[in-house]
Amino acid sequence: xxxHTRTAVLLMVCALLVQACAPAAAPAPAAPQAPTSAPPVKPxxxxxxxxxxxxxxxxxxxxxxxxxxxxxEAAKAAGETEINWYTSINEVEGxxxxxxxxxxxxxxxxxxxxxxxxxxxxxIFTEAQAGKQNFDLLVTTSAxxxxxxxxxxxxxxxxxxxxxxxxVDKDGYWQPVYVTWNxxxxxxxxxxxxSIKNYEDLxxxxxxxxxxxxxxxxxxxxxxxxxRGREPTLDLLKKIAANGVTVINGHGNISDKIAAxxxxxxxxxxxxxxxxxxxxxxxxxxxxxxxxxxxxxxLAVNPKAPHPNxxxxxxxxxxxxxxxxxxxxxxxxxxxxxxxxxxxDLVKGxxxxxxxxxxxxxxxxxxxxxxxxxxxx
Amino acid sequence: xxxAQLERxxxxxxxxxxxxxxxxGLLAMAGVSLVVAxxxxxxxxxxxLSSFRRYRLVGGIEFELTLDNYQTxxxxxxxxxxxxxxxxxxxxxxxxALLFGTLVxxxxxxxxxxxxxxxxxxxxxxxxxxxxxxxxxxxLLLSPRIGVFNNLLRLVVPVSEGPLNVNSMGGMIWVFxxxxxxxxxxxxxxxxxSMDPALEEAAALSGAGLLASxxxxxxxxxxxxxxxxxxxxxxxxxxxxxVPLLLGVPGKVRVLTTEIYGASQRQPPELGVSAxxxxxxxxxxxxxxWLYRRATARAERFATVTGKGYRPRQLDLGRWRxxxxxxxxxxxxxxxxxxxxxxxxxxxFRFVTQPSLQALGNVSLFNYQFVARYPAISQAFxxxxxxxxxxxxxxxxxxxxxxxITLRVQLPGRWMLDGxxxxxxxxxxxxxxxxxxxxxxxxxxPLYGTLLLITIAHVTMYLPYGMRxxxxxxxxxxxELEEAASLSGASWLxxxxxxxxxxxxxxxxxxxxxxxxxxxxxxxxxIFLTSPQSRVVSVxxxxxxxxxxxxxxxxxGIVVLVVLAVLALVANRLxxxxxxxx
Numbered sequence: 001x002x003x004h005t006r007t008a009v010l011l012m013v014c015a016l017l018v019q020a021c022a023p024a025a026a027p028a029p030a031a032p033q034a035p036t037s038a039p040p041v042k043p044x045x046x047x048x049x050x051x052x053x054x055x056x057x058x059x060x061x062x063x064x065x066x067x068x069x070x071x072x073e074a075a076k077a078a079g080e081t082e083i084n085w086y087t088s089i090n091e092v093e094g095x096x097x098x099x100x101x102x103x104x105x106x107x108x109x110x111x112x113x114x115x116x117x118x119x120x121x122x123x124i125f126t127e128a129q130a131g132k133q134n135f136d137l138l139v140t141t142s143a144x145x146x147x148x149x150x151x152x153x154x155x156x157x158x159x160x161x162x163x164x165x166x167x168v169d170k171d172g173y174w175q176p177v178y179v180t181w182n183x184x185x186x187x188x189x190x191x192x193x194x195s196i197k198n199y200e201d202l203x204x205x206x207x208x209x210x211x212x213x214x215x216x217x218x219x220x221x222x223x224x225x226x227x228r229g230r231e232p233t234l235d236l237l238k239k240i241a242a243n244g245v246t247v248i249n250g251h252g253n254i255s256d257k258i259a260a261x262x263x264x265x266x267x268x269x270x271x272x273x274x275x276x277x278x279x280x281x282x283x284x285x286x287x288x289x290x291x292x293x294x295x296x297x298x299l300a301v302n303p304k305a306p307h308p309n310x311x312x313x314x315x316x317x318x319x320x321x322x323x324x325x326x327x328x329x330x331x332x333x334x335x336x337x338x339x340x341x342x343x344x345d346l347v348k349g350x351x352x353x354x355x356x357x358x359x360x361x362x363x364x365x366x367x368x369x370x371x372x373x374x375x376x377x
Numbered sequence: 378x379x380x381a382q383l384e385r386x387x388x389x390x391x392x393x394x395x396x397x398x399x400x401x402g403l404l405a406m407a408g409v410s411l412v413v414a415x416x417x418x419x420x421x422x423x424x425x426l427s428s429f430r431r432y433r434l435v436g437g438i439e440f441e442l443t444l445d446n447y448q449t450x451x452x453x454x455x456x457x458x459x460x461x462x463x464x465x466x467x468x469x470x471x472x473x474a475l476l477f478g479t480l481v482x483x484x485x486x487x488x489x490x491x492x493x494x495x496x497x498x499x500x501x502x503x504x505x506x507x508x509x510x511x512x513x514x515x516x517l518l519l520s521p522r523i524g525v526f527n528n529l530l531r532l533v534v535p536v537s538e539g540p541l542n543v544n545s546m547g548g549m550i551w552v553f554x555x556x557x558x559x560x561x562x563x564x565x566x567x568x569x570x571s572m573d574p575a576l577e578e579a580a581a582l583s584g585a586g587l588l589a590s591x592x593x594x595x596x597x598x599x600x601x602x603x604x605x606x607x608x609x610x611x612x613x614x615x616x617x618x619x620v621p622l623l624l625g626v627p628g629k630v631r632v633l634t635t636e637i638y639g640a641s642q643r644q645p646p647e648l649g650v651s652a653x654x655x656x657x658x659x660x661x662x663x664x665x666x667w668l669y670r671r672a673t674a675r676a677e678r679f680a681t682v683t684g685k686g687y688r689p690r691q692l693d694l695g696r697w698r699x700x701x702x703x704x705x706x707x708x709x710x711x712x713x714x715x716x717x718x719x720x721x722x723x724x725x726f727r728f729v730t731q732p733s734l735q736a737l738g739n740v741s742l743f744n745y746q747f748v749a750r751y752p753a754i755s756q757a758f759x760x761x762x763x764x765x766x767x768x769x770x771x772x773x774x775x776x777x778x779x780x781x782i783t784l785r786v787q788l789p790g791r792w793m794l795d796g797x798x799x800x801x802x803x804x805x806x807x808x809x810x811x812x813x814x815x816x817x818x819x820x821x822x823p824l825y826g827t828l829l830l831i832t833i834a835h836v837t838m839y840l841p842y843g844m845r846x847x848x849x850x851x852x853x854x855x856x857e858l859e860e861a862a863s864l865s866g867a868s869w870l871x872x873x874x875x876x877x878x879x880x881x882x883x884x885x886x887x888x889x890x891x892x893x894x895x896x897x898x899x900x901x902x903x904i905f906l907t908s909p910q911s912r913v914v915s916v917x918x919x920x921x922x923x924x925x926x927x928x929x930x931x932x933x934g935i936v937v938l939v940v941l942a943v944l945a946l947v948a949n950r951l952x953x954x955x956x957x958x959x
Contacts, residue, residue: 090924091753111909115916116923119904126811128438130818148434215626246544246627252925260729262516262523273925281739282728375629 067158068316072105075309082109083310086124087139088117089297093330100326101317108310117142124151133304136311139177139318143298144357147173152300155312159319164337166354167296174298177318179333179354181271181347182220182293183286185255190264198289202240202267209244210264213374214251217268218366221373223293223355237373240267247374258284272331275346291353296335298357406786409778410794416837417797420804423812424659428652446649450657455631463632466549466621467614473554474610477712478561479603483595484705485562486569488692491702497566498942499713501890504559505941506720507898507918508619510934513927514716515552516623517723519543523731525719544628553620555712557613560891561606567850567887568602569595577692587692601852605845608665612802615658633657655808659800717938724931744932753912754933758940760828761897761914765944768835769892773885775836776843780851781877785859795844802841809834810905828911834902839892846891850884851877890948894941 087094091114098110115123117140127134128151138146146152152173160168160175167176184202186193190210195201202211224233245267248254254266255273259282269286277284299318305311317323324334328342341347358366428446433439453459478500484490485497506514518526521538534540542548576598580590596603621635637651694701723729725740748754776798783795801809813834817825824830854877862872878885900915907916914937922930 090920092751113909114920115904115907116919122807122811123814123905125432125438126814127818129440130815132818148436149432150434150437212627247629248627249622250923250925252923252927255925256729256927260517260523260731262520276925277728280727284728 064158064162068313068320071158071309071313071316072108075105075108075307075313078307078309080307080310081107082111083307083314084111084113084134084136085139085314086113086115086120086135086137088115088120088141089139090114093327093332097318097323097326100322101314104317104322105313108313110314121145125149133302133306135302136305136307137299137301137315139297139299141180141295141297142357143300144169144174144359146300147171148359151302153303153305155301157312157316157319159316159336162321162336162338163319164335166352167335169298174300175315175319176296176335177299178297178324178327179294179335180297181288181333181352182217182223182268182295183271183274183288185258185266185269185274185284185286187258187261187264187283188285189283190261193285193287196265196287199236199240199267202265203243205243207243207264209246211240211243211245211267212254212257212263212265213245213247213267214254214269215247215249215370215374218363218370219295219355219358220268220293221370222358222362222366223295223353226355227291227293227353234369234373241374245374255282255284271347272333276331288347288350291351292347293355294333294352295355296357406782406791406794409775409782410797412775413779413794413798413840416833416840417800419816420809420812420837421800423815424652424655424804424808427649427808427811428656429649431649443649446653449650450653453636459631459633459636462546462625462630463615463634466546466553466617466625466630466632467611469546469550470553470557470614470617471607471610473550474558474561475603475606477554477558477708478606479565479596481558481705481708482562482565482569483591484701486566487595488694488701490694490698490705492706496705496709497562498946499709500559500562501945502938502942503556503713504894505938505945506556506716507915507934507937508556509623509918509922510720510931511556511716512552512619512623513931514719515548515555516543517719517729518715519548519551525715525732542628544624546628546630548628549620549624549630552624553614553617555716556620557610560609560613563887563891564602564606564609564846564849565599567846567883568599568853570883602849604668605849608668609842609845611665612658612661615661652808655804659804663796663800720931720934723928724935726928729927744929745936747929748933748936754914754917757912757914757917760911762940762944764828764832764835764913765893765896767832768839768896769889771832771836772839772843772892773847773889776840776847776888777881777885779844780847781873784848784851785856795848798844799841801837801839804838806834806838806899806901807905809837810902813837813902814905826908826910828913830906831903831911831913834906835892835896835899838899838902839895842891842895843888846888847881847884850881850887854880886948886951890945893944893948897937897941 085098089097091112094112094114098112101110102108113135120138120140121142124135124138124146128149143152154172156172157175163176167179169175184196184199186196191207195204221233221237224237228236246263248257251270251273254263254269255277257263258266258269258274259277261283271286271288274284274286278286299315301308301311301315319336321336321339324336324339328334328339331342333341333347356362429442429444430440431443431445433441450456481496481500485493485500490496503511516524518524519541521527521542521544524541524543527539527541530540543552576594577590580594585593616634618634621630621632624630625632625635633654637654722732724744725742726736727739727741727743730736730739779794779798783791813830817830858876858880859872862876867875898915900919903913904916904919907913914933918930918933918937921933
């Protein structure tokens, strides 16, 4: 097979395919909360005074605000009144964010378009192919996929200086919006949380055939290899797989299945999902093995955006302390160094490792490795 | 040979008929052909092109022509295993659905079994549950560790897990059959309803037993409908996605659709390989249509609604009436009530909770409150209903004309029209979504981003189903009725309005209800074409489920079921009323 093919990535397709639809690899967002009559949520617990953090001190808030204001003026001068925002952030979280933005920058309407990341990228490619520039801003885990297609603008948002430097794209084509932590998830009725200290503990006979994992955890695998070395990681994971790991599709599903007791533990799942289930009273809990592999949801601005200034303004807003604090209240992990998760000590002291976004041959290699380890389709 | 047979009868009358009928026939044919060609050829061209193209990302998007998509799809070492699994699953699932659907249709339409109305209603309602949720319900019932049925079975069978495992080929076939048989029921009950009982009476008089009469007469005459049902089931099973994803992936049963989906999870997405798989599906479907046409070629043989008076008669089951009714009750308890109860149960909790008395303390209406108060949902319901009704009505009108043309007008090339209208069955919804998107991104009409795009896509996707259901219905109506009307001086339009449409009402209602429900649930094209202004329910269900809110999704699924059930009841009333007044 020609290497190109391997790089090529497939969109799916079949009718019923998506019908059922399935979770793309995007980290599942927070629980639905019945909207209250006053949707814009005031940032609360998660906020930490900006000045406490050294990184934030590097850029003065006033300068940042002045630069954002310049973008706002430019958008008004160019007659821009709307922004087409493509995102996989769900409505429960996304709509209040657009309302907060609208309050801050009156006269700009956000056309919020939510879909799965695969569909979003397909749609953007389809539009680009037809020569129609429709999207202004994309926020999803695989936004970096627009870079090789020339569909991501290289720019430096005013708020970028406040971001945790671990997360930042050195080339400046995308910016990190929130962080997803990879942890072991357990059903506390079936597993004592402190009976697991590390991945080696998953080899115990008591967990035989009671473990589960998502079939797209390629970035986690890649991060494990980068932090633990290739051979030791593959050796360990193959032994765990031999102890009976069922592979399914969908991180949200995994959390549901752990809650139901269908499986005792997930070799890997997203922290926010486990935490959400736990807070709803489900017997779910999680434990992290250091260094904890984390991955990013990213934003990219269309270089040929129909509303270029407004696009940048919204992109910059998503990285603002206000927006990041709001996302934290929704169970997201902020990428700003000066905003803590909710509650602030959720991952306190845990050493993290940001896996490099997968692309091209590297992505293909990780997919193949994952499949061979867990014998998934 | 079929042609010859059709053209032979009524030599005296035929010339006059032709002169009068040819012109409207020709006009209708031209108009409808144009519409159908417009709807079908676009997606078809996109499908074929996509299968030979792939992206090259070189600081921009370029396409290159390549055979790599076919290599990736068909030279995969596991391809034969995957294809084998797909065919086994399709055959098994279709068989189960066919058995259940035909039996229930026969019981409801042709016998005096008790509670017929309730049985018919539960059958249709089974299909109203969105596919993801019906599969989840079966997991709750048949999962080896937590399945309710397994817990019950373990009271008598001494095993620690199981004994039934839903994550297997057997489980997949069962779940598909138990969820899809209502489609067979729709097709078969329409056929049974308009059947001349004289034939069964003749069989009885000639000494044929109940079974022999059922097999040789009832099913024999319904052969076109039966073959249609087989065809639709096979294709639906081949395209089936929810069941393989939720049960096949953990059970390590690989089928075509999950392979394609797995590939789609990669970045960046490309339609090439899925289109290459789509070509296989296209070939299989074209072969299916050809077989269908061969099997139903001598159409007049199946006409049971003739100029002679007919009224379908119910068979008296005698002393078997109650035992058979009891068995049917058990069947519905297992395939309708149990999955529904499982969904209702989890919809009452914040997370999936196993049935128990202690759990009752945590019951809440949180999920229903969420569904009621979430602003996008009520808007989505309005959009979905409008879209489904528009799409179903358009399909019924278009395919009604098409069926009449292909079966009644003696013109060469009409089989091509039939074939054309059937092709979309082989084109994956995503491809149709992409092509509609492309067309309206390019054409200077201001439809981009509106609900109509979804409607257009759905009309294209459901032409084949409308075509099969209405052709079957028309096949059963003997042309002598139209000829009689024509001889009595009725115009073409009058004949259609006063003779044909009323006689076709069962078929029309079946097609309409079917298309409304599938359109309501359709996601793959809709998700491509949706916009903030044209959000539909299936997309919202998808979003919720994708986000891992299975209990909220269950609550929304229950609401969808109720809405669709009301729609179906109204349609049915309307159908009955239409049929009665003419």
